[in-house]
Amino acid sequence: xxxxxxxxxxxxxxxxxxxxxxxxxxxxxxxxxxPNGAGKTTFLRLLMGLLVPTEGTxxxxxxxxxxxxxxxxxxxxxxxxxDCLIPEMxxxxxxxxxxxxxxxxxAVALSRAHDVLQFVGLREERxxxxxxxSLGMRQRVKLAQAIxxxxxxxxxxxxxxxxxxxxxxxxLQLLRAxxxxxxxTVVLSTHLLEDVEGICENLLVLxxxxxxxxxxxxxxxxLGDSTLALRIKGDHARFLAGLAARGVTAELVGExxxxxxxxxxxxxxxxxxQETRTQIRxxxxxxxxxxxxxxxxxxxxxxxxx
Amino acid sequence: xxxSPPRYALQEANRLGRRDRVWxxxxxxxxxxxxxxxxxxxxxxxxxxxxxxxxxxxxLNQAIGRGSTVELSAFYEPYTNFLLVLFILLLAALxxxxxxxxxxxxxxxxxxxxxxxxxxxxxxxxxxxxxxALSFIAILPGFLGVVVAYVLGYVSAGVALEALGAYLGLGxxxxxxFAALALFLSSLTDRRAWASAGILAxxxxxxxxxxxxxGIYQNVSWLYASVWEDQLAVARDLFGVANTGPHPDPLTxxxxxxxxxxxxxxxxxxxxxxxxxxxx
Numbered sequence: 366x367x368x369x370x371x372x373x374x375x376x377x378x379x380x381x382x383x384x385x386x387x388x389x390x391x392x393x394x395x396x397x398x399x400p401n402g403a404g405k406t407t408f409l410r411l412l413m414g415l416l417v418p419t420e421g422t423x424x425x426x427x428x429x430x431x432x433x434x435x436x437x438x439x440x441x442x443x444x445x446x447x448d449c450l451i452p453e454m455x456x457x458x459x460x461x462x463x464x465x466x467x468x469x470x471x472a473v474a475l476s477r478a479h480d481v482l483q484f485v486g487l488r489e490e491r492x493x494x495x496x497x498x499s500l501g502m503r504q505r506v507k508l509a510q511a512i513x514x515x516x517x518x519x520x521x522x523x524x525x526x527x528x529x530x531x532x533x534x535x536x537l538q539l540l541r542a543x544x545x546x547x548x549x550t551v552v553l554s555t556h557l558l559e560d561v562e563g564i565c566e567n568l569l570v571l572x573x574x575x576x577x578x579x580x581x582x583x584x585x586x587x588l589g590d591s592t593l594a595l596r597i598k599g600d601h602a603r604f605l606a607g608l609a610a611r612g613v614t615a616e617l618v619g620e621x622x623x624x625x626x627x628x629x630x631x632x633x634x635x636x637x638x639q640e641t642r643t644q645i646r647x648x649x650x651x652x653x654x655x656x657x658x659x660x661x662x663x664x665x666x667x668x669x670x671x
Numbered sequence: 672x673x674x675s676p677p678r679y680a681l682q683e684a685n686r687l688g689r690r691d692r693v694w695x696x697x698x699x700x701x702x703x704x705x706x707x708x709x710x711x712x713x714x715x716x717x718x719x720x721x722x723x724x725x726x727x728x729x730x731l732n733q734a735i736g737r738g739s740t741v742e743l744s745a746f747y748e749p750y751t752n753f754l755l756v757l758f759i760l761l762l763a764a765l766x767x768x769x770x771x772x773x774x775x776x777x778x779x780x781x782x783x784x785x786x787x788x789x790x791x792x793x794x795x796x797x798x799x800x801x802x803x804a805l806s807f808i809a810i811l812p813g814f815l816g817v818v819v820a821y822v823l824g825y826v827s828a829g830v831a832l833e834a835l836g837a838y839l840g841l842g843x844x845x846x847x848x849f850a851a852l853a854l855f856l857s858s859l860t861d862r863r864a865w866a867s868a869g870i871l872a873x874x875x876x877x878x879x880x881x882x883x884x885x886g887i888y889q890n891v892s893w894l895y896a897s898v899w900e901d902q903l904a905v906a907r908d909l910f911g912v913a914n915t916g917p918h919p920d921p922l923t924x925x926x927x928x929x930x931x932x933x934x935x936x937x938x939x940x941x942x943x944x945x946x947x948x949x950x951x
Contacts, residue, residue: 435787445785448777466696466787468692471695
């Protein structure tokens with residue numbers, strides 16, 4: 366397991382921020398999703414040993430967060446949510462400096478700084494001072510410093526925060542490349558659900574410091590074999606009435622109907638379609654959207670996870 | 672935008688140890704702090720205004736002594752040079768004010784601490800930056816002055832070595848005091864100007880008030896409250912100047928300065944640690 370937590374909890378004075386969380390997170394990109402104040406940033410900082418848990422323990426890359434936090438920080442790349450760059454430094458100077466702080470020899474740090482700045486699309490601007498960078502460029506420098514030392518685990522806190530639509534698309538492309546092409550485990554903390562799709566394999570939804578959903582994303586989005594998705598063309602009312610006559614109730618969700626698998630199997634649906642002269646454009650397993658999953662999980666009690 | 676994953680041709684590079692990381696933190700921050708025109712100008716002017724009076728005083732002593740080499744006590748008078756304190760104070764305010772405050776302001780402190788370094792490493796490196804920067808005025812002029820005086824034949828090799836040792840010891844004591852004060856004040860705020868003003872105000876008010884109280888109550892003990900008076904007491908002892916008149920005891924003064932350095936450093940460390948300063 367890349368990350369394991371056991372009854373991990375954090376309070377700031379009287380304010381309960383997180384937990385208790387008991388999770389096992391395997392290698393592979395993870396989306397850490399939750400509304401603002403859900404405890405996402407606190408969770409990431411606990412994993413790096415930057416905060417001391419009020420209760421419980423955690424292990425990251427097989428190191429204890431309390432006693433081996435320096436070993437963890439050698440192997441983890443962290444991109445904070447807030448602005449944290451040194452404005453007087455150049456992009457390449459700053460990223461190389463961060464590489465050196467992670468223990469890279471000076472020449473290696475500089476070489477890698479050039480490499481990662483090219484990766485994030487700042488090749489031309491790398492010798493400019495950070496104070497002259499736009500917000501989008503600063504976000505990219507933050508990403509570059511997080512990966513300069515080639516960490517197996519990257520903790521990225523709201524990497525698209527504050528970006529304009531174009532900047533956001535470009536940042537998501539970078540994150541996708543990072544997660545899918547480099548073999549790194551990326552933990553992507555966000556409150557924007559669209560950021561997760563196409564990047565993350567696993568999902569952890571936090572709400573009020575609790576893990577309300579945790580598991581492989583595909584599995585969580587699937588509604589299983591018992592629910593079908595259906596799209597039709599024709600007289601919808603007649604078709605639905607035909608289904609109802611056979612004891613099947615369909616619910617319109619977005620542009621498709623969702624219905625329980627009839628006792629007689631899919632054949633029942635085709636019979637109704639034939640009777641009502643309706644075209645079936647799609648019939649298959651139903652998958653809920655991430656938004657639905659999120660809203661359901663935040664509004665209802667936990668499914669799985671802690 | 673070209674997206675291709677980093678090549679990492681040197682992926683297997685060995686990681687350097689904690690000492691190297693702290694060294695990188697020190698060197699880069701020193702460059703950032705004194706690499707701009709204002710600190711450089713301050714250092715150059717400070718250097719000139721302290722080396723020249725030192726050489727002049729030593730030359731005068733030699734002339735008065737009719738050609739014989741001067742004694743160690745001749746180096747005490749240049750050490751009391753008002754310009755020395757002034758430039759150290761200005762440089763401390765300029766360099767030390769933002770030493771932690773700037774990192775709190777830009778929140779870069781959370782990035783520093785996300786690397787494999789501890790808060791103690793961070794504060795040590797930052798303190799060392801202030802010590803190194805102030806050394807350009809607190810130690811270097813003394814060294815240059817003594818070396819030139821020796822080359823010109825004003826002092827014997829033995830006296831020159833003793834003077835070098837005294838300047839080094841006094842310089843370290845003074846720079847460490849200022850470093851501890853700068854770290855403490857700078858960690859209280861994310862505004863460099865406040866911390867800089869605090870350094871100037873505390874040093875000056877502390878000196879003036881201690882002098883005034885010592886005069887009013889005719890009690891030399893009040894002088895222990897003045898960092899500069901403590902420094903001069905130690906200097907008098909190191910340079911072998913007879914302790915005539917009401918002056919603080921050098922050992923007690925040294926003890927006071929050491930306690931101030933340790934107390935300020937400890938308060939800074941524990942306060943920042945308790946703040947869990949990576950949180951917003």
